[in-house]
Amino acid sequence: MNSIPFITVEGPIGVGKTSLAKLLSEYFQYELLKEIVEENPFLGKFYENIDEWSFQTEMFFLCNRFKQLNDTRDHYLSKNIPVVADYHILKNLIFAKRSLQDNDLQKYVRIYEVLTEDLPMPNIIIYLHASLDTIMARIKKRDRDIEKNISPLYLEQLASDYDIVMNDFKKNNPHIPVLDFNGDTLDFVQNKQDLVKIIDTIKETLNIGAFKHESTKKI
Structure with a gap:
């Protein structure tokens, strides 16, 4: 892998994305990119009534992630500073296809395609x-x-949607490694050895010794 590391952690709600992204950021000394969640003013209403609040909720997330990724490119990746994020912009389509009605989904997909056509994309997905x-x-x-x-x-x-999308992603993007980890059998927050297993897999995948930003700290 020749480009600067841009790692993203993905998976369904509650699976531990942010916790793992923080741990990896601390260990590899990479910049941490966290998605805005609780700041979304529509999210609570969305969980109460998905049909009524889905479009507003998804558009808020899309616009904020677009801004975050633009800033990440300009302030970090363009300066060869590695980044680990707790989301991939692809998640927007996963959530939108689950919650939006057909008419709204068509509008949303058109906006998504315009906004993401030149965004930086991760070169490794967890x-x-x-x-x-x-x-x-x-x-x-x-x-x-x-x-x-x-x-x-x-x-x-x-969770089922994620499995389908990630399997399709692997088939259509063989040049981008997707590292699968099962949260039922791994507890990387409480179990040091589980975290070490993930870190070792990432190091092997990234060929970490080839990068200047290889400074790490002990777990």
């Missing part, structure tokens, strides 16, 4: 996935007010 029981337990543990009305059925459908 895909976290887990069972519904694990996801529900982690959502309950973090106890966010905006997630208290989230439907288990919605979460289950979303």
Whole structure:
């Protein structure tokens, strides 16, 4: 891999994306890009009534992620500063296709294609996935007010959507490594060895010794 590392962590709600992105950012000394979630003024209403608030919710996320990725390119990647993010812009389509009605979805996809045509894209994806029981337990543990009305059925459908999209991504983008990790069997927050396993896989994939930004700290 010849370009500067741009790692993204993806997966369904509650699977641990932000926690892992933070740990990787600290270990590899990479810049951390975190998505805006709780700042979305429509999200709580969305979980209460998906049909009514889906378009506003998805457009807010799309516009904010567009701005974040533009800034990431200008302030970090263009200066050869590696980045690890807790999302991939592709997630916008996953959520939109699950929640938007056909007419709104068509409009949304057109806007998405225009906004993302020249955005920087990650050169490695970490895909976290887990069972519904694990996801529900982690959502309950973090106890966010905006997630208290989230439907288990919605979460289950979303996890299935992620599996389909990520499998398709692997087939259509063989040049971009996708590293799969099962959240049911790995606890990288509480178990040091699980985190080491993930870090070692990333190092091997990125051929880390080839980069200037290889300074790391002990776990």
